[in-house]
Amino acid sequence: MPLSTLIESAAALVGWRRAYTDTTEVDGLLTEQTETVRRQAANHAALATAKNGDALDVQPGVLDVRGRVLADVLYLEGVLVGARNRDLEPELIERLADVVDHGHELTELLADTVRTTAAVNAADH
Template sequence: MRRTWQALAAFTSPSWSYAHTDPEQLHQVLAEQTAAANREAADHATEAATWNVDELHVQPGVLEVRRDVLTDVHYLEGLLIGARHRGLDPELIERLAAAVDTGHELTVLLADVARATITAPAAGR
């Protein structure tokens, strides 16, 4: 019996993502991702707020988020390089490039936030 990549992925990893060819299915996946993140948002925000008793307590969380964003941006860069190399749709390449640029901008902003956790106490006291 011949198995599709989609079926094999379901056996190997419950969180495996695969390509959708139906715009409605893709819309549903995007909506589910957003809904899941929104459901967890209150817990994440409450937990983060609980730990932030002063500037230095903010730093570990910011560094963790920055690390994760860097990892994701590098993955997006790989997708962009592959899309360019294969001559994929110019609109796709343009949007991937914008996502990569925005990701890099976010890492710079997060680095600035991390630095502010050190300078803020000295400047404010």
Template structure:
């Protein structure tokens, strides 16, 4: 959420790992919409910047390595959430959704690792 739209309570609580929860699906939908809009707004210049910076295959590698690291850290965090949800016997649908998310996240880290390897292999082949 943009800093201007975050409450003082949210800003103060964040360093402690506290987050606001929403029990109303309309509020959840609004939060997800705002999150998506913010991400797309911040990503608007990525294509032009990437086109200018990525002049060869190795130039792509650091960004993909960074992205894989963030994805892996988030997947492991979600895996911990899943373990807690299972241990507490929470809603089976929540467990299923988290399992699917964690599985997909691990698959994404494998694809990103393959992409990183491809940058090195393509460089070695002179492409």
């Protein structure tokens, strides 16, 4: 592992993150994140098909995802409040507000999905 990656990994463990000032670097980082997650999820569809035999099998995973998304959205809501309080750039505030709104919508969709797993199960029995 390159020294820079090792240093960034160690720093991340204590909550420090590097800020990028160049959009090319940011685009590269975003591409790397996407590729990493896609590699990790390559076999997920086959595993999920084998594991998820009915609606209740789906429920715990969706509930876990909702919890993680909700925690992240609430974190971003704090970031948004801080950006507003510091009078940061309006475009940044607008983008953060959009993300927070979308995140809340996503948590509602996930909650509805969890409710559906229980309703489908109740209707089947």
